[in-house]
Amino acid sequence: MEIGISRLHFPVTTLGPGKRIGIWFQGCSIHCEGCISADTWQFNTKMVDINELKRVLKKWLPSCDGITITGGEPFDQQAALFELLTFLRPYNLSVLVYSGYSYQKLKQKKEIFEGLIDVLISEPYDYKETQTKALLGSDNQKIHLLTSLGEHTFSDYVKCIPEKKLDVQFDDNKVWMAGIPIQGMKEITKTLQQEGVDIKSTQAVIKKK
Numbered sequence: 001m002e003i004g005i006s007r008l009h010f011p012v013t014t015l016g017p018g019k020r021i022g023i024w025f026q027g028c029s030i031h032c033e034g035c036i037s038a039d040t041w042q043f044n045t046k047m048v049d050i051n052e053l054k055r056v057l058k059k060w061l062p063s064c065d066g067i068t069i070t071g072g073e074p075f076d077q078q079a080a081l082f083e084l085l086t087f088l089r090p091y092n093l094s095v096l097v098y099s100g101y102s103y104q105k106l107k108q109k110k111e112i113f114e115g116l117i118d119v120l121i122s123e124p125y126d127y128k129e130t131q132t133k134a135l136l137g138s139d140n141q142k143i144h145l146l147t148s149l150g151e152h153t154f155s156d157y158v159k160c161i162p163e164k165k166l167d168v169q170f171d172d173n174k175v176w177m178a179g180i181p182i183q184g185m186k187e188i189t190k191t192l193q194q195e196g197v198d199i200k201s202t203q204a205v206i207k208k209k
């Protein structure tokens with residue numbers, strides 16, 4: 001089976017407790033205005049054999065504290081997501097999954113995540129909302145602690161004040177940032193431009209009404 005993967009990082013320290021493996025799915029049909037990862041929207045690109053992905057993950061799994069799956073929209077690749085989650089479960093590491101779908105909609109896909117996802121963050125990003133909670137891009141999003149492992153590892157973490165920090169990875173001529181940019185990409189872009197850096201952001205356009 002193939003899976004669209006935008007990128008992998010280890011360690012990611014800004015999307016959940018501890019040193020986590022970050023898995024960004026490629027492909028999203030939701031298209032939130034102002035999404036900071038519009039480069040992950042396109043489908044049928046960056047396809048890899050899921051066994052190859054598992055091989056890479058196996059190297060990191062013994063030294064990580066958990067896994068964060070985001071995107072892109074993981075539930076737009078349901079079969080691949082299910083296979084990945086089933087592969088990860090025996091490692092007994094906390095699995096956090098972000099989705100832009102509503103929890104009402106996700107509940108209908110319960111067989112995909114029941115017992116396989118410890119923490120689920122649902123609802124689409126809304127650039128008009130405030131952003132004051134740890135792990136959330138906008139305050140309308142909802143955190144669901146679905147298992148006792150999720151409860152144990154995340155219940156204190158989700159109450160923290162969001163940190164103004166991002167993980168940064170340099171990859172040829174690109175810079176990838178992981179985490180929630182508390183003041184939005186606009187501030188980061190402005191600061192870098194003031195320093196004379198030629199920057200192309202992956203943030204989606206916000207349509208003026």
Ligand code: SF4
Binds near residue numbers: 030038
């Ligand atoms: S925020 Fe998430 S759900 Fe919304 S468009 Fe971006 S990747 Fe898709």
